[in-house]
Amino acid sequence: MATLADVARRAGVSAATASRVINGSAKPVADELRGRVLRAVDELHYVPNAHAQLLARADRVAVGVIVHDVSDPYFAEITRGLQKVATEHGRLCIICNSYRDPDRELAYVDLLRAQQVAAIVLTGSGYHDQRFTRLLNAKLRAYEQTGGRVAAIGRHMHAGDSVLPGNEEGGYLAGAELFRLGHKRIGVVAGPKVLTTTTDRLTGLRRAAKEFGRTIGPRRVVYADFDRDSGAAAAATLLDSSPTLTAIAALNDAMAIGVLATLRERGLSVPGDISVIGFDDMPIARDVVPPLTTVHLGMPELGMRAMALALGKPARAPRTERLPATLVRRTSTGPPP
Amino acid sequence: MATLADVARRAGVSAATASRVINGSAKPVADELRGRVLRAVDELHYVPNAHAQLLARADRVAVGVIVHDVSDPYFAEITRGLQKVATEHGRLCIICNSYRDPDRELAYVDLLRAQQVAAIVLTGSGYHDQRFTRLLNAKLRAYEQTGGRVAAIGRHMHAGDSVLPGNEEGGYLAGAELFRLGHKRIGVVAGPKVLTTTTDRLTGLRRAAKEFGRTIGPRRVVYADFDRDSGAAAAATLLDSSPTLTAIAALNDAMAIGVLATLRERGLSVPGDISVIGFDDMPIARDVVPPLTTVHLGMPELGMRAMALALGKPARAPRTERLPATLVRRTSTGPPP
DNA sequence: TCGCTGGAGGAAAGGGCTTTCTTCGGCTGG
DNA sequence: CCAGCCGAAGAAAGCCCTTTCCTCCAGCGA
Numbered sequence: 052m053a054t055l056a057d058v059a060r061r062a063g064v065s066a067a068t069a070s071r072v073i074n075g076s077a078k079p080v081a082d083e084l085r086g087r088v089l090r091a092v093d094e095l096h097y098v099p100n101a102h103a104q105l106l107a108r109a110d111r112v113a114v115g116v117i118v119h120d121v122s123d124p125y126f127a128e129i130t131r132g133l134q135k136v137a138t139e140h141g142r143l144c145i146i147c148n149s150y151r152d153p154d155r156e157l158a159y160v161d162l163l164r165a166q167q168v169a170a171i172v173l174t175g176s177g178y179h180d181q182r183f184t185r186l187l188n189a190k191l192r193a194y195e196q197t198g199g200r201v202a203a204i205g206r207h208m209h210a211g212d213s214v215l216p217g218n219e220e221g222g223y224l225a226g227a228e229l230f231r232l233g234h235k236r237i238g239v240v241a242g243p244k245v246l247t248t249t250t251d252r253l254t255g256l257r258r259a260a261k262e263f264g265r266t267i268g269p270r271r272v273v274y275a276d277f278d279r280d281s282g283a284a285a286a287a288t289l290l291d292s293s294p295t296l297t298a299i300a301a302l303n304d305a306m307a308i309g310v311l312a313t314l315r316e317r318g319l320s321v322p323g324d325i326s327v328i329g330f331d332d333m334p335i336a337r338d339v340v341p342p343l344t345t346v347h348l349g350m351p352e353l354g355m356r357a358m359a360l361a362l363g364k365p366a367r368a369p370r371t372e373r374l375p376a377t378l379v380r381r382t383s384t385g386p387p388p
Numbered sequence: 389m390a391t392l393a394d395v396a397r398r399a400g401v402s403a404a405t406a407s408r409v410i411n412g413s414a415k416p417v418a419d420e421l422r423g424r425v426l427r428a429v430d431e432l433h434y435v436p437n438a439h440a441q442l443l444a445r446a447d448r449v450a451v452g453v454i455v456h457d458v459s460d461p462y463f464a465e466i467t468r469g470l471q472k473v474a475t476e477h478g479r480l481c482i483i484c485n486s487y488r489d490p491d492r493e494l495a496y497v498d499l500l501r502a503q504q505v506a507a508i509v510l511t512g513s514g515y516h517d518q519r520f521t522r523l524l525n526a527k528l529r530a531y532e533q534t535g536g537r538v539a540a541i542g543r544h545m546h547a548g549d550s551v552l553p554g555n556e557e558g559g560y561l562a563g564a565e566l567f568r569l570g571h572k573r574i575g576v577v578a579g580p581k582v583l584t585t586t587t588d589r590l591t592g593l594r595r596a597a598k599e600f601g602r603t604i605g606p607r608r609v610v611y612a613d614f615d616r617d618s619g620a621a622a623a624a625t626l627l628d629s630s631p632t633l634t635a636i637a638a639l640n641d642a643m644a645i646g647v648l649a650t651l652r653e654r655g656l657s658v659p660g661d662i663s664v665i666g667f668d669d670m671p672i673a674r675d676v677v678p679p680l681t682t683v684h685l686g687m688p689e690l691g692m693r694a695m696a697l698a699l700g701k702p703a704r705a706p707r708t709e710r711l712p713a714t715l716v717r718r719t720s721t722g723p724p725p
Numbered sequence: 726t727c728g729c730t731g732g733a734g735g736a737a738a739g740g741g742c743t744t745t746c747t748t749c750g751g752c753t754g755g
Numbered sequence: 756c757c758a759g760c761c762g763a764a765g766a767a768a769g770c771c772c773t774t775t776c777c778t779c780c781a782g783c784g785a
Contacts, residue, residue: 052504052534052535053534054770054771054772055771055772055773056771056772064734064735065734065735065736066735066736066771066772066773067734067735067736067737067773067774068733068734068735070772070773070774071734071773071774074773076773076774078732078733078734078774079732079733080733080734081733081734084733084734096526096527096530096531098498098501098502099502099771099772100443100502100504100770100771100772101439101499101502101503101504102438102439102440102442102443102503102504102770102771102772103439103443103740103770103771103772103773104502104771104772104773105439105740105772106437106439106440106443106739106740106741106742106770106771106772106773107739107740107771107772107773107774108740108772108773108774109740109773120468121458121459121464121467121468121471121483122458122464122465122467122468122471123464124461124464127458127459127460127461127464128459130458130459131457131458131459134458134459134485143482143484143499144483145480145482146458146481146483147480148471148475161435162438162480164435165435165436165437165438165441166438166439167389167437167438167439189433190433193433194433197389197390198389279671279675308672308675311675312674312675315677334616335645335672337649338616338645338648338649338676339675339676339677340676340677391740391741391742392741392742392743393741393742401764401765402764402765402766403741403742403743403765403766404743404744404764404765404766404767405763405764405765407742407743407744408743408744408764411743413743413744415744415763415764416762416763417763417764418763418764421763421764436741436742437740437741437742439740439741439742440740440741440742440743440770441741441742441743442742442770443740443741443742443743443769443770443771443772444741444742444743444744444769444770445742445743445744445770446743446770
């Protein structure tokens, strides 16, 4: 790989001059030399070594993003927002998939620190795991002390700024909608138990139940994995144990789609026999049949806000922005039969 | 940010010794010193500067990936395969979105070279653009000459290894299926004209037509953007200009879903009034109503193969792997009314 | 004509790390 | 008892680049 020295030698100038030409430095360079340098760059296909540049300049240009899995549409949407703002700031994104493994997440924080990223954005639910939370916070605080910026999406209790989607509020909206329609026996397809997103949404659902003088018993809640197939399986479990359910609330749209598949398979009509409500308002939600009533969260917006916090002016104290949840009524919900 | 020198000072050893302990060098270090170093690392939250390491070691650890847009499900699926293999090889992926802008793609190749990546994987359709192709190939070849590896997915004519999905073959399968069912007036919702993926799939479709003694006239082909909304709009255009169509072939599933939406809106039943066939077999294809007949490509597999080529043993000559397309029959297709 | 000034180019000092090459101390064998 | 060795630790070079600080020379005014 050609180095700056190679370019300088070929152009018959010093490395300093070559560097100045290549980086468009303020210092003037005679046109004659400039031309020779540019020609050498071209001929050698020279590209400056970004690592050496970083070492010499000591300005951090990349930002790190840790998500559960970019190929999951939920995170893909958020990532789109993150990337947009990062690109606007001229930053390169390094994306790491933790696959919901806390240890991998910790390892990635170190890796990103090692990469000298200007900021780390943590995306996706926190865990109900004391040890992990403590370790993570220690790492993040150490990182912040060296000038690193931290922002998180959908996590309480951690170092740095955060953007919080209305998970509890959305759960409430979904629950209230079903109870308002007159449903009395509601099943819930929840996400993994260890995720705070799951518990937050569930809490909202329960608050709605309480308000309508009802409860959602533990047997009416089945924990799944936030993906389509586990949602389908959970719906089957739910229907087997409580055949008289008139509505199922899934804590995300992917699982809601799985629920719809199970219902179709069993010849149950939606919302005639049973209502289904989702969560997240993924783009596909309007294209399934029936179109899914769901809770809109604005994932790209979450990403944009978080990245804006991470790359904007640092604040004295950690900031928290909340993004409200809104209900999107489509046709997968209706009154009980 | 703590440096190796800080750690060494705190531990009362030389930087050389500290480095050896931290990297688990083969050279033996007394337990006493080792302990002091490790303690210092811990106390200072020391993480080695990856850029300085890279500079000193000169071994490339990251790999670069250029995709059109990770948040597009098609690329998300491919990326999953790429990441999987990269992670297995202990490599970090740097993902760049070109948003189908050839100039941005060229810029990213330079950026990735600057990052000293071990390999560059280009994902997604090539362009019918001589200037671009020439420039890109020059860059890639220069990169390969310095020991860089290149692999591409779904592109002909370029430097490096490649994995080719059966685009032409898939187009043929889709067309043959429709003609075999007895359709005579078929509309096509195509992707952007400049993409080779579009023309390849279209070529396959036309080959099928020819084989059944028919042609697909230019007025029966509407070019859209490979996304849901443009697919919906294209279907509307098609139906307005040729109201007697009995089938629509969309060149990807996202557009097929848009087509279904338009048909639903117009009160046309699928496949009763009109058949719809997609392409890609995205996960969601089985969950729309009616479930989409489509061409299966195996996107994660494409990604895995490409990354395996890029990270495996280099070959003397460029290798090309082909992945066959297969037809997945669901219920969005049937005989014409 | 000489002393200055200012401008253009180069030398060299980092920046943080790895690794080769040295050094030094303690041990073994003659 | 001393030469010679070996093993462990440290000194220093080098990776590639940026940038400060110098140097040198031309041109200007006195």
